[in-house]
Amino acid sequence: MVEEIITSGRMTPEVDPILHIWGWEIPLYLFLGGFAAGILFFSALFTLQNKEDRYSMAVKVLPLAVPVLLALGLGALFLDLSHKRYFWQLYTNIRWESPMSWGAWTLLLVTPLSIVWAASWIEDLFPKLDLRYDWLKQAIHMIRDYQKPMAWALIVLAVILGMYTGILLSAFNARPFWNSAIMGPLFLTSGLSTAAAAIALLARDHAERSMFTKIDLVLIAVELFFIIHLFMGFLASTQVHIQAAEMFLGGEFTVPFWVWVVGIGLAVPALLEILELRKRGVPTFVPALMVIGGSLMLRFIVVEAGQASRWLY
Amino acid sequence: MNNKYMNPYLAGFLLGIVLLMAFFFSGRGLGASGAVKSALVYGMDKVAPTHTVENAYFGHYVADDANPLNNWLVYEILGVIVGGFLSGALSRRLKLKIEHFPGISSKRRLVFALIGGVLFGFGSQLGRGCTSGSALTGMAVLSVGGFVTMAAIFGTAFAGAYFFRKNWIG
Amino acid sequence: MGPLVPNEVIGANWNFLIAFVIGIGFGFVLEQAGFSSSRKLAGMFYGYDTVVLKVFFTGAITAMLGLLFFSLFGWINLNLVYVNPTYLWSAIIGGVIMGVGFIAGGFCPGTSICAAAIGKIDAMIFIGGIFLGVFIFGEGFPLWEKLYYAMDLGAPKLNQVLGISGGFFAFLVIIAAAIMFWVGEWAEKKFPREEY
Secondary structure, three states, X not given: OOOOOXXXXXXXXXXXXXXXXXXXXXXXXXXXXXXXXXXXXXXXXXXXXXXXXXXXXXXXXXXXXXHHHHHHHHHHHHHHOOOHHHHHHHHOOOOOOXXXXXXXXXXXHHHHHHHHHHHHOHHHHOOXXXXXXXXXXXXXXXXXXXXXXXXXXXXXXXXXXXHHHHHHHHOOOOOOXXXXXXXXXXXXXXXXXXHHHHHHHHOOOHHHHHHHHHHHHHHHHHHHHHHHHHHHHHHOOOHHHHHHHHOOOOOXXXXXXXXXXXXXXXXXXXXXXXXXXXXXXXXXXXXXXXXXXXXXXXXXXXXHHHHHOOOOO | OOOOOOOHHHHHHHHHHHHHHHHHHHOOOOOOHHHHHHHHHHHHHHHOHHHHHHOOOOHHHOHHHOOOOOOHHHHHHHHHHHHHHHHXXXXXXXXXXXXXXXXXXXXXXXXXXXXXXXXXXXXXXXXXXXXXXXXXXXXXXXXHHHHHHHHHHHHHHHHHHHHHHHHHOO | OEOOOOOOOOOHHHHHHHHHHHHHHHHHHHHHHOOOOHHHHHHOOOOOOOHHHHHHXXXXXXXXXXXXXXXXXXXXXXXXXOOOOOEHHHHHHHHHHHHHHHHHHOOOHHHHHHHHHOOXXXXXXXXXXXXXXXXXXXXXXXXXXXXXXXXEOOOOEHHXXXXXXXXXXXXXXXXXXXXXHHHHHHHHHHOOOXXX
C-alpha cells in the first residue's frame, strides 16, 4: 500500500482554485477597449489643437471605427459572461467599489459619444453625401457646434477607459501578478501606442505618418519604462509578488513575454521606427503591425499570467 | 552606415563570435533547416495529425502532443528574420525584388531557386543539417561529419558550377 | 561555468530568448556580409566574389579557436557542447545533394531566410522549395532509411581521428584557410565583377 501523507487541507482542489476562466474574450475586450480609447484620445487632442485638417486620419477617419471596435469588445465581454441574461443588471447597480461597474458606466458614456463624435465628421469626410432628411442635417450641424466641448469630454473619458482596461485587472487583489498600480498606466500607454501605430499605418499624408511614428516611439519608450518598473516593483515586494514576477524571469512566461511582447512588440518596432524616420526605406506597415500585434499579445499574456499567479499560503 | 557590405573578414569574425556565444550560452551551434522542419511538422500536424504522428521520420516531433515550434532553432530563425530585416533597413537594402543575373529571365531564376530549395531541403535532412547546422557548426566543434558535409557541399558546388554557368555568368 | 544553460547557470526557460537574440546577431551578420544576395553567394563558385569562403572560414575558425580557449580557461565544458553525430554515407550524399542545390538555387537555408527577410522573392521561393524537400524526405523516409543510418561513426572529432591535439589541428585549419583566402583574393582580381 502506498502511504500518502496529507500535510494540508489545501490539497483539496476547491481550496486553491486555479483561476482559469478567462479565455480569449477578456484579453480581446481589453485590447479593443484600449485601442478605441487611444483613437478617441488622439482624435480629441488634435481637434482641440485645431489640427483636424492636418491629421485627418487620426481626427476624422479612424473615429468611424471606434463604435465598431467598442461593439466588438463588448460582444467579446458578453460572450464571457456566465449569466448573459442579467447583463443589464450591471447598469442597475452602481457599486462604487467595483471596477466592473465603473467600466460598464464608462462604456455606457463613451459608446454613444463616440457615435456622435464620428457622425460630426461625416460631412468633412463625404462632402458629396446627400443626407436626404433635413432633421438629420440639422442634427449633424448642431453637434458640429459642440465639437470642442465634446473633445474635452472625450479626452477625459478616453484616459479613464484606457486606464480602466488595466485597473480592471489590478483590482484583483487575489492575483498577485495583476496587483500592481502600474497596470493601469501600462495598458493606457499600450492602447495609445496601438492607436498611434494604426494611424501611422493608415495615414496617407506623409507628415501625419511621421508625426504618429514619432508619437508611437515616445509611447513605446514609456511602455518599456513601465514594464521595467512593474518588475522592479514586484521584486521589491512580498514573496508572492516576487514569485509572480519570476514567472516572467525564468518561468513559463519568459519566452512569450520577452520575445513576443518586449522584443517583437516593442523593442524591434522601435528600432525600425527610428530607421524609418531616418528614411531608410522601412515600410511603415512593418513596425506598425508589430506594435499592434505586440499590444494584443501583452493583454493575452498578462491575463493568462495573472490567472496562473496566486498566493502561497 | 552606408549601403556597402561589411568587410568579409570582419563579418566572418563577428559570425564566429555569434556562433561561440551560441555554444557558450546554449551548448549548441547555429542552424536553419531544422526550423523549417519544425514549421513543416507543425503545419502537417494541424492538417493531418494521425498521418504525422505515424510518419517514421516526423512522428517523434509531435509525440505526446509536443509542439514542434517549441524549439531552439525556431526562435533562432525568428531572430534571423528580425536581424536580417534590421540590417537591410540600416543599409537601405529593403526591396521586394527577384535578383538574378541579367542574362536570364526572372522566371528561370525562380524555377532554379525552387529546384535548389527542394534539393537543399532533402539533402539537409539526409546530411543531418545544412550549411549552418552541419558544416559551420560541425567544423567549429571539429566534428568529422561537419568537415565531410562541408567538403561535399562546396566540392559538389564547385564541380557543378560549370553546368549551371548560364544561370550566373552567362 | 559554460555552457550556461546546460550547466543550469541560466534557467532553461531563458534558452529560447537567448536563441532569439543569437538569431538576431546571426541574421544581422549574414545580411551585412552580403549573404542575402544569391549572386554574391554563387560568385564563390565562379571566382568573381569569394565572400562566402572568407566569411565562412573566418567564422568557423573564430568559433573553433574561441571554444579551444574557453575550454583552456575552464570557461566552457566541451563535453556538454553538442557535437553532430557522423553517419558517413548520409553526410557525403546529403552534402552532394546540398551542393547541387546550392549552385542551382544560389542560397543555403540560413542565407535564404535572411534574403527573404529583406524582400528577395527568389529566396522566398527557395524556402518554399526547402519545405517541399523536407516533406519529400520525411514522406519517403523508409526508402532511404538504410542510407540515413549507414556507417554510424558516433560523434568523432577530426583531430582525434588524425591523432593530433585540438590546438594543432586548429593551427592546420588556419594555414589551410590562409591559403584559400590568398587564392580567393587572387581569383577576385582575375575574374571581373560587375556591381549589383
